[in-house]
Amino acid sequence: MIKLYETGAYYADGKLIPDDGHAAEALAAMGRAVPKEEARKRTIAYSILEAHNTSGNMDDLRIKFDAMASHDITYVGIVQTARASGLERFPLPYVLTNCHNSLCAVGGTINEDDHMFGLSAAKKYGGIYVPAHQAVIHQYMREMMSGCGKMILGSDSHTRYGALGTMAIGEGGPELVKQLLCRTYDIKRPQVVAVYLTGRPHRGVGPQDVALAIIGAVFKKGYVKNKVMEFIGDGIANLNVEYRNGIDVMTTETTCLSSVWATDGQVEDYFEIHGRKEAYKRLAPGDAAYYDGVVYVDLSTVKPMIAMPFHPSNAYEIDELNANLMDILAEVEREGAKSIDNPAIHFTLRDKVKDGRLLVDQGVIAGCAGGTYDNICDAADILAGHSIGADEFSLSVYPSSQPVFISLVENGAIAKLMQTGATVRTAFCGPCFGAGDVPANGGLSIRHSTRNFPNREGSKPGNGQIASVALMDARSIAATALNHGVLTPATDLDIDFTKPKYVFHGEVYDNRVYDGVGRAQPELPLKFGPNIADWPEMSPLTEHLLLDVDAFITDPVTTTDELIPSGETSSYRSNPLKLAEFTLSRKDPAYVGAAKNSQKWETLRREKGTAFDDRSPDCPIHKIRAIDGFQEVDGGTIGCGSLVYAVKPGDGSAREQAASCQKVLGGWANIAREYATKRYRSNLINWGMLPFVVSGEPPFAKYDAVFIPNIRRAVAEKQAEITAYAFTKEGTKPFTLTLGDLTDDERDIILAGCLINYYRAQN
Template sequence: MVTLWKHGAYLLNGTELVEDDKDCAAKLAAKLGACPDQAEAAKNTMAYGILAAHNTSGTMDRLKIKFDKLTSHDITFVGIIQTARASGLDKFPIPYVLTNCHNSLCAVGGTINEDDHMFGLTCAKKYGGVYVPPHQAVIHQYAREMLAGCGKMILGSDSHTRYGALGTMAMGEGGPELVKQLLNKTYDINMPGVIGIYLTGKPEKGVGPQDVALAIIGAVFKNGYVNNKVMEFVGPGVANLSADFRIGVDVMTTETTCLSSIWTTDEKIREFYETHGRLEEYRELKPGAVAYYDGIVEVDLGKVKPMIAMPFHPSNTYTIEEVNANLGDVLADVEKRAKVSLGGAVNFSLADKVRDGSFYVEQGIIAGCAGGGFENICDAADILDGASIGNGAFTLSVYPASMPVYMELIKNGAAAKILQTGAVMKTAFCGPCFGAGDTPANNAFSIRHSTRNFPNREGSKLQSGQIASVALMDARSIAATAVNKGRLTPATDLDVNYTKPKYYFDKTIYENRVFDSKGVADPSVEIHFGPNIKDWPAMSSLTDHLLLKVVSEIHDPVTTTDELIPSGETSSYRSNPLGLAEFTLSRKDPAYVGRAKAVQAAEKARVSGEKPCQVLPEVHEAMDAVHTKYPEADRTNTGIGSTIFAVKPGDGSAREQAASCQKVLGGWANIANGYATKRYRSNLINWGMLPFLVDEGELPFKNGDWIFVPGIRKAVEEKKTSIPAFVAGDGMREFELKLGELTDDERQIILDGCLINYYRTTK
């Protein structure tokens, strides 16, 4: 089904692979008459060509990228624009689309969500952007329909910013990276590796894009095979996939922790652009005659079976057939994982889901950027045609990804097929993907064609004694399960006539409802500020030394951004830095906020000239230990802050608040064995936090310890990568902190205390 090659490989004429092993030179010489230069062949990937066209640095080793377009949604755009305004924004320099697909429901927080929407509309008018009102389209569907272009690059403040199937290299990053683009700065990275995703064969009837995506994610996530690399989809199997199918696979590449993706383009992608009235955006993309890849993921599409990602991660994958055949073993493994993921906060058992030897679920959802596409819903409708979902506990909700898609489903009758079963169709909304819509009953099990199944992703609250769980599946198998009233069923078990209706895109809805400034700013427009929209608090520059208290210690293999700052109802406070910060780590370590605030009070006392120990007496004991080795350290040169340890934090969302909330509460650093994603590490840096690393193994400190980092400012200025630190308490126990690679700009941002301060000092 999926094979990972041990070595890199050469791709010849887009069809034939030659592995870069000991016999490679001889094989290439036999085929080509000579052995090509590896470095030159690496320039023949599609990824290299697109990156080179957008690079402004003059060297491909260290890229400085300028994107063609930007996009954000209503969880992120307020903070981004507020940061950019504080840093000197006067006009959006490139097309910037503000969608309203996350905070579309206004049941939580009173007027907060709609206030944010009006903020977005007035900013689009004032600075020259595009505003997509609530319920019109989810962020990525609008981008596919209206923004993507072959050979283009798009940066979005949502982790699933992936339009590679349409020939667009897109990246999801934290808000500060979009701020840089708004201020005519660049996105700075080293040249990433490129991994070939070599597709062969044709999917079996009933197998959908989520099945293929989950098969790939299950094969590459744990070993980091594509981590921070570009996935380049090539091979003869690409031609056997529709545009919608490719899009469905592509959007899920985020869950592999890759940097971006790109696919070969062909007549089917040309037809997509023609259908959407933007044929000028199409051009053929393919690798050069001899292209080199740093690794190969070989996928035989014909061998992919209907898949399920069991709780609590998209990489916890099985075939549905395996789950049904080995229910006892699989459910026991999920329950074992739950003890780690949930920390024993609630009792979690799936035993009640097994009835008469079959596994039953309570809810099905087809939604968002992954599941809400036209083809997914049409196939689901064909499966459901004439069926009933029953009048028991099982429910089914379907969310088309945009109003144009919804309208076509009404016109061709697919919506009627779905509704007559007892299922519900709703408007474009990302809520089911992050826990703000369709929260099932306590202990219920939901199957979803959406993007993630982390703990609480379905909206339950551990801190309130609630637990529900999500498994990821393809729309077709969700529909097949619905036909059987909740009994877990792969779509390949049913004999279905898939009608495959043609899609007709009608942009009249957008013309009637979307505000498009056409890039013309109107400085006279007054920005609408609701009472919950607050400015960022002042942040201090890095001091000579740091005294850090460890206020949380997390030993899960991976810590998601949902655990660092929960999604769901907290999203209503995303425009209020202080208000949102109250939720930091609330579902993972509820005591964190109180501990961090106590340390922050000591720092505030230091800054105001008072004695920190009068606010937090334990500072006195820690500084007594520090003075045994560093008598010069005092409140004039030693900042006091908090830090957390996590094994590998930052998997999942691009939301910057996972880092900024820690900073708002006085955080100065994270300490980790590694960072799950580049975007989370970048978020830390952009908020002036030190991304420290320690070697794996027994930690030299524990939760509640004070850590003294001497000469940290000088170490950052002098580009040191290794820094001595001490556990300050009963003596001074020395250990090593590492910073990893930092660009000059990143070092200056840390020295200045955050990106806002950096721009103030570099104007």
């Protein structure tokens, strides 16, 4: 059972006391009477945020982190941005891992060129460099950088180490740049929601099952959006640390800001095993702590789960799916077709039903969620002595780090798996974002990984290709492999899990990882490959804006994978201009050409000193001058380019390129009903783009234009509402835009045109 409280709650003497009007009496009877605002300060999250806040005001936080992490499709852009803004050395431990482009399979030398850039940056600025195949980013950070009470910032959305007492946040690259330039991460104090765990999971139920059940309960309601999830309750003691890590990493898919867990002796043992016992301290909420909501989870009621395409929240119990197979698959097909948005593709899953059972084509256990030691050991126990079959079904397993791999070799798990016909690979994030184990067209893959968005697993709907990913726990994936691809929950099996002891082989990192923290060598050069390019010049915000609506997306939610695809684009993330060619390529292939055409007016204004050709009757300046008060407007004060409209953009990845690619193509703004995540909205701001919000249906359509007068003044003077004008086929329509809360620094960044301009001016 998962229950969402309709109110907040106090937590005292290990009990939840709902804030239902009688809480004060109950607390007084317990001798725990405390004002609500004081009780809010007694959460674990509050204490960690307070320790890292530099503003002196806990309502307006300015956070400095203890460490940071990036991988090889984000760190080049981050270092380049920081370098252009005045970077001299890394002021905090910064880990550069190589787990996304580690196959070096696309574009000739460019992947390894990025790696050499990363190593040279670690040497020059004093960072940590983890070579390819050594560890996926989040496993390394768990093993070597986490610590109770710490805060870590990562340029990957699944930056989550809460089970180890570490509040970690995934953000776009510019937020990491701010830390490298000794600035702060600025947010309003987030609400904190308790995730109360009780009971014990049944044998065969794994961490992904618990995570998917929670995501399914909270995502669509926005129950924890931009909040901190704080895990408490007697059920924590019934989960080992790897199990907790597996639940915790998936909290990203709830759209929460961060997560943290109460810690205990098992966490202390984890740090001791990894040679870092000093990283442990006990974390627990103070007596009568107040939470802004509660997710109540009885672990004993959780069954093996499956998240059907195309979102982790599209979750069903496997037993429920099997019992109602054709009806549920028909509903998944109907909803999935909306996400694909390509009438040329016939999306079907019902053709996978054979003799009343769902037959899948592929299983993958990988990455920061699936590739952990316990998951693979349990999968090996299920499959030991059997065969996965010689037909279409295949199984791939990716241990999350070389130390994990070695221990799995030593205890025999790797041999058990390989003897079944499964293949075992090195640490790699590719299956999660579409650069590894791409299914065949029409294929259905079950994966213990983090996401199953459309366009995520490597197929290209725009090219008529479609494959589907469903998320499952490693144990049920192994059970399905045991049955040669017939969907099977692990609880159907009678397995004695051996639970072999883990032995950490830290010598792997001692022998191979470059650690230059505190030893910057500024005299050393950066190593540039031919694909690594600087950011183009970007204009400050102009007095007025005239923007073409070059993308108009009506999907309920737009993911960052749809704004800039993953997979094959990853090799070009070191080259802003080349990468921009992929913007919206799988959602709106005409967008890039349209945006470039809209950009031409700005190019004329900025590069050639001219603005509009007033002699042409089609010149947009005439429509602007027809508006009362703008008869004499100077065309040179009008910035021209494009905007993207989407109902709710930005779900999913933290990748800054979802925003920066629009900027490179002349984008000045997004207009949305709301933004799916804080991190996407932050990316827009840091690239000098205006995160407008419109109430209700917009008055414009695709390829209409929007004139936003006096926008520079509106931003500088903190105007709550901004009057804009839509130039449509039916005429000019005034309407209202808002920008929401912006910090003073965010306003200055937008005025400067982007984060690089902002810091360059200061330096």
